[in-house]
Amino acid sequence: MKETFDRLYDEYHHALFQFLFYMVRNRESAEDLVQEVYIRVLNAYESFEGKSSEKTWLYSIARHVAIDWLRKQSRRNKRFLIFDIKESESVLRDQDPLPEELIAKKESFKDLYKMLKRCSLDQQQVLVLRYIQSLSISETAQILSWTESKVKTTQHRAIKELRKWLDQQPGLEEELKDGTN
Amino acid sequence: MEPIKWNDEKIEQHLKSLPHIKDRRSKQELYLKVQAKVHYKDNKGKRLPSWSLPALATACALVIFGVFVPDLVKNGGKMEQSKIAFEADKGSKGMDAASTATDGDVKLKADKKTMPVAYHEPIQESSLDGVGVDQDWVTVGYLDDQAQLAIPVSFITQPNHYLDKVNEQLQKFKPESAGLVESPLQRAKITEEEETVIIDWPAGSIYEAEEPLLKNLIALTFSNESQKYKVEFRTDGKAGYDFSNYGLIKDWDIEVPGAPHFRYDAPTTDAFIVSLFSTGREATDMPADLDDALDVMDEEQERGLKPLLPKDLELEVKETGEKSVEITFPDSFKLLADNLEHQMMIDAILLTAESYGYDSVKINNTGLDSIGPYQLNEPIEGITGQNVYHYQ
Numbered sequence: 001m002k003e004t005f006d007r008l009y010d011e012y013h014h015a016l017f018q019f020l021f022y023m024v025r026n027r028e029s030a031e032d033l034v035q036e037v038y039i040r041v042l043n044a045y046e047s048f049e050g051k052s053s054e055k056t057w058l059y060s061i062a063r064h065v066a067i068d069w070l071r072k073q074s075r076r077n078k079r080f081l082i083f084d085i086k087e088s089e090s091v092l093r094d095q096d097p098l099p100e101e102l103i104a105k106k107e108s109f110k111d112l113y114k115m116l117k118r119c120s121l122d123q124q125q126v127l128v129l130r131y132i133q134s135l136s137i138s139e140t141a142q143i144l145s146w147t148e149s150k151v152k153t154t155q156h157r158a159i160k161e162l163r164k165w166l167d168q169q170p171g172l173e174e175e176l177k178d179g180t181n
Numbered sequence: 182m183e184p185i186k187w188n189d190e191k192i193e194q195h196l197k198s199l200p201h202i203k204d205r206r207s208k209q210e211l212y213l214k215v216q217a218k219v220h221y222k223d224n225k226g227k228r229l230p231s232w233s234l235p236a237l238a239t240a241c242a243l244v245i246f247g248v249f250v251p252d253l254v255k256n257g258g259k260m261e262q263s264k265i266a267f268e269a270d271k272g273s274k275g276m277d278a279a280s281t282a283t284d285g286d287v288k289l290k291a292d293k294k295t296m297p298v299a300y301h302e303p304i305q306e307s308s309l310d311g312v313g314v315d316q317d318w319v320t321v322g323y324l325d326d327q328a329q330l331a332i333p334v335s336f337i338t339q340p341n342h343y344l345d346k347v348n349e350q351l352q353k354f355k356p357e358s359a360g361l362v363e364s365p366l367q368r369a370k371i372t373e374e375e376e377t378v379i380i381d382w383p384a385g386s387i388y389e390a391e392e393p394l395l396k397n398l399i400a401l402t403f404s405n406e407s408q409k410y411k412v413e414f415r416t417d418g419k420a421g422y423d424f425s426n427y428g429l430i431k432d433w434d435i436e437v438p439g440a441p442h443f444r445y446d447a448p449t450t451d452a453f454i455v456s457l458f459s460t461g462r463e464a465t466d467m468p469a470d471l472d473d474a475l476d477v478m479d480e481e482q483e484r485g486l487k488p489l490l491p492k493d494l495e496l497e498v499k500e501t502g503e504k505s506v507e508i509t510f511p512d513s514f515k516l517l518a519d520n521l522e523h524q525m526m527i528d529a530i531l532l533t534a535e536s537y538g539y540d541s542v543k544i545n546n547t548g549l550d551s552i553g554p555y556q557l558n559e560p561i562e563g564i565t566g567q568n569v570y571h572y573q
Contacts, residue, residue: 005215009208017204031204038215044502061503064538071436071464101200112195120376121410131196157375159189166187 001042008041012055015133016062022128023066025117027099033069037062056142059135063125063143070121115165123158130155299451300521301334301359301570302553303528306563315339318566319346320405321354322398323361326448328390329484330459331398332361333405335566343408344373359570360447365391366402374413377432378403381415382422389425394461400435401459406565410434438464439537441474442529443486453568454529456536460484471506471537472498478529489522489529496530505541505560506534515548524553531564 016037021030040061048057102113116124122144129140130151141148204211309316317340320333336354338346351367365388370381380399387395403409413432414422421431440456447453457467460483468474475498479490490496497509508530510516516523527544534542543560555561 001216001219002212005212006208009211013208013211014201014203018202021202022199027202027205030202031206034204035211035214035218038211039218040503042215042219044500048502057503064503099200099202101202105200109195109199112192113199122376127196131193132199134197159192161375162192163187163189166192 004042004045005038008038008058012058016058019059019062019128019133020066021099022116022132023063023124024069029069033065034062036065040065052142053139056139059129059133059139059143060145067121111166111169112162115162115169118165119158119161122154123161126151126154127158127162298446298521299359299449300525301451301453301568302524303335303454303532303564304337304566304569305554305561306565308554309337317341317346318569319343319350320401320567321347321350321364321366322401323356323364324391324394324398325445325485326360326362328362328394330445330455330486331394331401331461332445332453332455332459333401333567334359334361334453335569337566337569337571343403344371344378347371347402353572354570359451360449361451364398364402365395366399376409376411378409378412379415380412380422381418384416384423387422387424392424392426394459395424396433396435397458397461399433400437404435404437405567407436410436436464437536438467439471439474440467440533441478442489442532442536443478443482444489444525444529445486452525454489454525454532455486455568456532457482457486460486471534471539474533474537475508475530478533489526500539501543502541504539505543506539507543507545508534509545510547512546516552518549518552520552527552527555528564531561532567535564 013034017030017034020033020037021027024030024033037058041058044061048054052060098110098113102110116127119127125144126140129135129143130137135143137148137151140146141151144151146154304318309318317338318335319338320335322331322333324330325332334354334356336346336350338349341349347366348371351364351371356363365382365386366380368382368386372379372381399412403412411432411434413420414430416422421429423429438458440458442454442456445453445455445459457477458464468477475490475496479488479492479494481488491514494514495511497511499507499509501507516527530544531542541560541562542564544555544557547557550556550558
């Protein structure tokens with residue numbers, strides 16, 4: 001088992017952790033979840049038939065782990081919050097602090113990070129896999145068990161939504177003039 | 182100064198340049214944590230099985246029975262006939278032994294057995310392929326006649342957009358023909374914006390008695406296979422709907438959780454398989470995994486839900502892949518071919534497994550090669566379309 005773990009860790013750990021972090025937006029939770037991914041992977045490793053690539057299989061497991069967690073959080077939150085929260089309040093409810101790595105970045109990145117949360121779960125998955133993880137349309141489709149066409153449509157809609165919301169954010173003019181970093 | 186607008190390219194560049202977030206733990210630290218959990222799962226299978234006590238009790242009962250059986254035989258054939266009837270019923274029905282313990286109950290069951298049952302069995306996705314005509318399916322939630330359960334009913338359709346299929350069946354299906362009552366969705370205008378379902382009712386169109394099951398009914402309609410995650414309500418085009426019990430609600434997140442499945446008999450002869458989620462319970466109240474769900478499937482439930490698994494049947498569950506599982510029957514139980522209740526038992530197991538995300542289910546040690554539409558010597562895949570209603 002150690003040998004398999006070492007190899008998977010060396011090849012995929014950074015990418016899996018990053019994927020989970022951007023899905024759940026909390027470092028501690030991402031740490032717990034990546035651990036759960038390894039447990040599921042190692043328990044099922046013998047039965048992995050190689051019908052998909054190992055990489056997409058791992059991402060697929062990570063995706064399910066993240067979604068399960070998000071749904072549990074959503075259910076838990078509902079117990080404590082009143083039903084009818086305005087959308088704007090819901091957006092501001094992202095109480096997890098910005099990761100240190102993002103604090104040093106410009107406001108435009110922070111705004112983008114915040115707006116990502118407003119996307120639907122499907123859209124978030126596509127954006128994280130396609131842009132942050134730099135996976136191809138085909139790999140993304142395999143991971144999500146979607147058609148490539150659905151990936152493209154969701155990606156297009158997500159960018160459109162982000163653009164709409166970002167345009168409503170004030171105070172980025174000067175910064176955008178300087179470039180993206 | 183003109184404000185600078187974001188464009189698609191800038192957004193894509195920003196997304197690609199979001200910072201790398203690294204796990205701060207060392208590889209070794211993580212390995213030790215993972216190793217501990219993997220070993221824990223290995224050990225889990227070595228625990229004394231939970232069925233061992235009932236099995237021991239059964240063995241003791243058999244020994245006692247063996248001691249007294251000569252006396253029983255001496256008392257004539259009447260008792261023996263009674264036992265045969267009991268065993269036959271136990272075998273074919275596979276239901277709660279306590280309910281078959283008297284002649285009266287046996288007779289009652291025999292009478293019921295003679296009634297024709299309109300069972301709406303699920304389908305496998307593969308059955309929709311290869312018939313020369315493209316076919317699809319859709320599920321719509323209805324209420325039972327007491328508004329105590331949200332019953333998902335599926336229909337075979339032409340391929341179409343999901344919402345179009347829902348709207349078509351809401352117009353076409355007459356729920357009273359299957360012992361159900363109308364869906365509150367039949368009074369709504371249902372559209373879609375992006376990935377959100379928009380449900381627009383005229384003011385005052387939801388009865389108070391319908392509200393407790395409304396969220397479950399909506400989830401069973403729009404999210405039975407995670408098609409949609411969110412619904413928004415409108416009243417005559419304006420945001421939100423003012424419910425008697427909840428007040429003004431603008432939207433709900435919806436999901437259909439993994440849940441154990443049971444039998445529901447409508448006042449007609451129609452029989453359905455529905456999950457515990459259909460009773461209006463919260464997703465969080467459902468058993469956490471398939472193993473736990475199967476454990477409760479031999480118990481009578483609220484609101485007329487009947488178990489399809491025999492009392493104390495211990496099924497062994499072994500996950501063989503991310504979406505595949507093997508379920509093994511104990512040696513003490515054998516399925517009977519051409520037995521509707523046993524086919525319903527298998528359907529309930531498959532639907533429960535499917536609800537927990539298992540696409541492929543291998544059922545072992547049943548004593549049969551096939552039952553109903555299923556070949557039991559190979560994994561059963563793509564069970565879907567719960568309670569399929571076929572139009573006459």
